Amino acid sequence: MIDQSLPIPVADYTAQTNEERLVMYADKFHSKGNPPYFCSYEWFHESVQKFGKDKAAKLDALAALFGKPDLAPLSQRFGHEIKTTNA
Numbered sequence: 001m002i003d004q005s006l007p008i009p010v011a012d013y014t015a016q017t018n019e020e021r022l023v024m025y026a027d028k029f030h031s032k033g034n035p036p037y038f039c040s041y042e043w044f045h046e047s048v049q050k051f052g053k054d055k056a057a058k059l060d061a062l063a064a065l066f067g068k069p070d071l072a073p074l075s076q077r078f079g080h081e082i083k084t085t086n087a
Contacts, residue, residue: 037081
Protein backbone atom coordinates (compact mmCIF):
# COMPACT_ATOMS: atom_id res chain seq x y z
CA MET A 1 0.00 0.00 0.00
CA ILE A 2 2.90 2.31 0.67
CA ASP A 3 4.26 1.81 -2.85
CA GLN A 4 0.81 2.63 -4.26
CA SER A 5 0.44 5.80 -2.15
CA LEU A 6 -2.95 4.70 -0.86
CA PRO A 7 -4.37 6.60 2.11
CA ILE A 8 -4.61 3.48 4.26
CA PRO A 9 -2.85 3.10 7.62
CA VAL A 10 0.11 0.72 7.61
CA ALA A 11 -0.96 -2.49 9.33
CA ASP A 12 -1.16 -6.24 8.87
CA TYR A 13 -4.38 -6.85 6.93
CA THR A 14 -4.00 -10.60 6.42
CA ALA A 15 -6.87 -12.80 7.52
CA GLN A 16 -6.32 -14.10 11.05
CA THR A 17 -9.41 -16.21 11.77
CA ASN A 18 -11.15 -18.88 9.71
CA GLU A 19 -14.13 -16.55 9.39
CA GLU A 20 -11.89 -13.87 7.86
CA ARG A 21 -10.25 -16.47 5.60
CA LEU A 22 -13.67 -17.69 4.42
CA VAL A 23 -14.83 -14.17 3.55
CA MET A 24 -11.55 -13.49 1.72
CA TYR A 25 -11.84 -16.80 -0.16
CA ALA A 26 -15.50 -16.28 -1.10
CA ASP A 27 -14.74 -12.78 -2.37
CA LYS A 28 -12.42 -14.23 -5.01
CA PHE A 29 -15.29 -15.83 -6.91
CA HIS A 30 -17.35 -12.72 -7.64
CA SER A 31 -16.22 -9.99 -10.02
CA LYS A 32 -16.41 -6.34 -9.18
CA GLY A 33 -17.04 -5.43 -12.83
CA ASN A 34 -20.09 -4.36 -14.72
CA PRO A 35 -21.84 -6.55 -15.63
CA PRO A 36 -20.89 -8.71 -12.65
CA TYR A 37 -19.92 -12.34 -13.12
CA PHE A 38 -18.79 -15.28 -11.06
CA CYS A 39 -15.27 -16.68 -11.42
CA SER A 40 -14.96 -20.45 -11.23
CA TYR A 41 -12.24 -21.94 -9.05
CA GLU A 42 -10.40 -23.01 -12.20
CA TRP A 43 -10.65 -19.51 -13.68
CA PHE A 44 -9.30 -17.86 -10.55
CA HIS A 45 -6.58 -20.49 -10.09
CA GLU A 46 -5.36 -19.89 -13.64
CA SER A 47 -5.46 -16.12 -13.26
CA VAL A 48 -3.64 -15.98 -9.90
CA GLN A 49 -0.70 -18.05 -11.18
CA LYS A 50 0.69 -15.04 -13.04
CA PHE A 51 1.43 -13.51 -9.62
CA GLY A 52 3.49 -16.54 -8.54
CA LYS A 53 3.10 -20.22 -7.80
CA ASP A 54 2.81 -19.38 -4.10
CA LYS A 55 -0.47 -17.57 -4.80
CA ALA A 56 -1.94 -20.65 -6.48
CA ALA A 57 -0.72 -22.80 -3.57
CA LYS A 58 -2.44 -20.46 -1.08
CA LEU A 59 -5.66 -20.73 -3.09
CA ASP A 60 -5.33 -24.53 -3.06
CA ALA A 61 -4.92 -24.45 0.72
CA LEU A 62 -8.10 -22.38 1.08
CA ALA A 63 -9.94 -24.83 -1.21
CA ALA A 64 -8.75 -27.72 0.96
CA LEU A 65 -10.08 -25.92 4.04
CA PHE A 66 -13.40 -24.65 2.65
CA GLY A 67 -14.02 -26.65 -0.55
CA LYS A 68 -14.60 -25.38 -4.07
CA PRO A 69 -17.73 -23.26 -4.48
CA ASP A 70 -20.79 -24.46 -6.35
CA LEU A 71 -21.59 -21.31 -8.30
CA ALA A 72 -24.45 -22.71 -10.41
CA PRO A 73 -27.23 -21.90 -7.89
CA LEU A 74 -25.91 -18.34 -7.45
CA SER A 75 -25.59 -17.91 -11.20
CA GLN A 76 -29.19 -19.00 -11.69
CA ARG A 77 -30.47 -16.84 -8.84
CA PHE A 78 -28.70 -13.63 -9.88
CA GLY A 79 -28.35 -14.22 -13.62
CA HIS A 80 -24.58 -13.74 -13.63
CA GLU A 81 -22.34 -15.65 -16.03
CA ILE A 82 -19.76 -18.09 -14.64
CA LYS A 83 -16.32 -17.61 -16.19
CA THR A 84 -14.54 -20.93 -16.51
CA THR A 85 -11.46 -19.99 -18.55
CA ASN A 86 -9.34 -16.89 -19.03
CA ALA A 87 -9.47 -17.18 -22.81
